[in-house]
Amino acid sequence: MKELEDRIRRDGQVLSGGILKVDSFVNHQVDPALMDKCGQELARRFAALGATKVLTAEISGIAPALTTALHLGIPVVYARKTKPITMPDQVYLTLAPSHTKGRMVELIISPEYLGHTEKVLIIDDFLASGATILGLVRLAQAAGAQVVGIGALIEKTFEGGREALMPLGLPVESRTSIIGMNEHQITFGD
Amino acid sequence: MKELEDRIRRDGQVLSGGILKVDSFVNHQVDPALMDKCGQELARRFAALGATKVLTAEISGIAPALTTALHLGIPVVYARKTKPITMPDQVYLTLAPSHTKGRMVELIISPEYLGHTEKVLIIDDFLASGATILGLVRLAQAAGAQVVGIGALIEKTFEGGREALMPLGLPVESRTSIIGMNEHQITFGD
Numbered sequence: 052m053k054e055l056e057d058r059i060r061r062d063g064q065v066l067s068g069g070i071l072k073v074d075s076f077v078n079h080q081v082d083p084a085l086m087d088k089c090g091q092e093l094a095r096r097f098a099a100l101g102a103t104k105v106l107t108a109e110i111s112g113i114a115p116a117l118t119t120a121l122h123l124g125i126p127v128v129y130a131r132k133t134k135p136i137t138m139p140d141q142v143y144l145t146l147a148p149s150h151t152k153g154r155m156v157e158l159i160i161s162p163e164y165l166g167h168t169e170k171v172l173i174i175d176d177f178l179a180s181g182a183t184i185l186g187l188v189r190l191a192q193a194a195g196a197q198v199v200g201i202g203a204l205i206e207k208t209f210e211g212g213r214e215a216l217m218p219l220g221l222p223v224e225s226r227t228s229i230i231g232m233n234e235h236q237i238t239f240g241d
Numbered sequence: 242m243k244e245l246e247d248r249i250r251r252d253g254q255v256l257s258g259g260i261l262k263v264d265s266f267v268n269h270q271v272d273p274a275l276m277d278k279c280g281q282e283l284a285r286r287f288a289a290l291g292a293t294k295v296l297t298a299e300i301s302g303i304a305p306a307l308t309t310a311l312h313l314g315i316p317v318v319y320a321r322k323t324k325p326i327t328m329p330d331q332v333y334l335t336l337a338p339s340h341t342k343g344r345m346v347e348l349i350i351s352p353e354y355l356g357h358t359e360k361v362l363i364i365d366d367f368l369a370s371g372a373t374i375l376g377l378v379r380l381a382q383a384a385g386a387q388v389v390g391i392g393a394l395i396e397k398t399f400e401g402g403r404e405a406l407m408p409l410g411l412p413v414e415s416r417t418s419i420i421g422m423n424e425h426q427i428t429f430g431d
Contacts, residue, residue, distance in 0.1 A: 072327040079328070080318045080354040081303075083311035110299050110319075113271075114307055121273035128270045129300075136343065137262040138269070153326070164270040 052226040055089060055204065056239050058082070065232050069210075070150070077176055077204065078111045089226050090118025093174060093202045096224050097123070100199040102172035104128060104165070106187050108147075108158055115204050116174040123172070128165060130158040130190060139163065143193045147186030150179060158186045160194070167195030178203035178225050181212030188219065205229065208240060242416040245279060245394065246429050248272070255422050259400075260340070267366055267394065268301045279416050280308025283364060283392045286414050287313070290389040292362035294318060294355070296381060298337075298348055298373050305394050306364040313362070318355060320348040320380060329353065333383045337376030340369060348376045350384070357385030368393035368415055371402030378409065395419065398430060 064072040076082040093115070105127040107116035113129050120127035134142065138161050149156045165171070171191045173184055184201055191198045201216060206225035216223055228240035254262040266272040283305070295317040297306035303319050310317035324332065328351050339346045355361070361381045363374055374391055381388050391406060396415035406413055418430035 066327060068326075070327060074325075074327050074351065075354065076316075078325070079321060079351060080316050081307060081310075082316055083307050084314065086307070087311055110303070110321075113300070113303050117271060117273050117276070117304055117307060120271075121277055124274065126266075126270050126272055131269065131300075133342070135264075135268075136258075137256060137260060137264050152323070161264065161269055164265065 052089065052092060054085065055227045058085060059205070059227065059229075059237060063237060065234050065237065067234075071205070071207070071229070071232065071237075073205070077114070081114045083114075086114045087118045089115055089204055090120075091122045092226060093119045093224065094122030097172050097200045097202060097222070100172065100222070101170055102199050103168075103170045104172070106130070106165070106171045106173050106191060107175055108132070108183050108187060112175040115176055119172070119174050119202065126164075128160060130160050130187060132156050132158065134159050143190045145186045145189045145193075147183050148180075149183075158183070158190060160190050162194065165191065165194040165196055169194070169196040170199045171196050172199055173201045174203070176204050178206040178212045178223070179210040181215035184212070185215060200224070207232075242279065242282060244275065245417045248275060249395070249417065249419075249427060253427060255424050255427065257424075259422075261395070261397070261419070261422065261427075263395070267304070271304050273304075276304045277308045279305055279394055280310075281312045282416060283309045283414065284312030287362055287390045287392060287412070290362065290412070291360055292389050293358075293360045294362070296320070296355070296361045296363050296377055297365055298322075298377060302365040305366055309362070309364050309392065316354075318350060320350050320377060322346050322348065324349050333380045335376045335379045335383075337373050338370075339373075348373070348380060350380050352384065355381065355384040355386055359384070359386040360389045361386050362389055363391045364393070366394050368396040368402040368413070369400040371405035374402070375405060390414070397422075
């Protein structure tokens with residue numbers, strides 16, 4: 052997607068440790084019009100799969116997941132990283148490493164909002180190692196739900212996420228692919 | 242707003258400790274179409290104020306703030322509760338009590354995305370005691386920005402938030418007002 056790629060070229064910053072900082076339009080400040088366009092396009096790509104729910108992880112997955120769900124006309128559930136007091140005692144919980152926190156985080160979903168009849172579309176901001184998305188897949192599987200597709204805004208192809216997801220045999224779409232980056236340059240794929 | 246009120250009547254649950262659980266359409270599972278309508282209406286109410294940025298707090302403020310910002314055509318910034326490694330060392334930070342976590346939480350904004358020329362519209366899911374919103378006001382003031390309005394999806398009028406905000410002399414709008422609730426009944430205002 053040309054618009055997202057242009058925005059990353061203009062406003063993205065490569066930090067040490069292989070972190071791509073997109074805090075000015077995705078992760079701390081959000082550009083709603085850009086998120087809406089990305090969500091519209093992800094919804095179009097996955098429209099034929101008959102998803103009944105979009106699943107993401109708080110916090111930065113919420114914006115693209117919400118706009119995708121809006122265009123698909125279905126609800127979105129975001130996995131929580133701390134269990135709020137409104138959640139029942141019995142939950143689905145898994146652990147996943149957080150790239151930007153440098154430690155394992157919990158991903159928690161209430162069984163109230165993810166049942167065994169659901170067809171789940173997973174949407175996140177990044178597809179890098181695939182670890183967060185695999186955590187969401189495990190939560191969906193724990194609920195007996197069927198994952199039907201996986202979408203991300205930005206894929207870092209050199210971190211192996213697509214290969215990690217391949218055994219699932221699911222469609223995986225990203226809005227833009229970065230095939231290499233350093234502090235001076237970001238190189239995009241097709 | 243009739244639709245939000247009907248949804249609270251149907252799916253809201255009053256828990257002990259004065260907590261209104263709206264996890265099935267606002268806080269864990271989100272109804273994007275309802276959030277979009279609420280955002281559209283909040284945008285209409287505040288359109289004349291010339292806001293340049295919407296400000297909210299992660300996590301549950303993100304959905305209504307994003308849809309409001311989308312309809313106003315401006316960016317949204319969400320205050321973080323933990324400082325990510327992508328944030329500079331020097332930040333704006335304040336403390337606010339969290340109703341659902343039962344403790345104080347940090348609210349953190351990077352100076353990169355909130356400058357002294359901004360006109361800030363604060364949007365959150367709840368207006369209860371007003372403590373989170375007052376925290377966001379302090380962050381905007383620390384940045385030298387001007388707060389021009391405050392909006393919420395659900396106001397609990399009996400928790401004093403509107404009175405706490407009154408000294409600011411700002412327009413305060415909520416999409417629906419709850420004037421009383423117990424485990425058997427939720428009573429709405431006009």
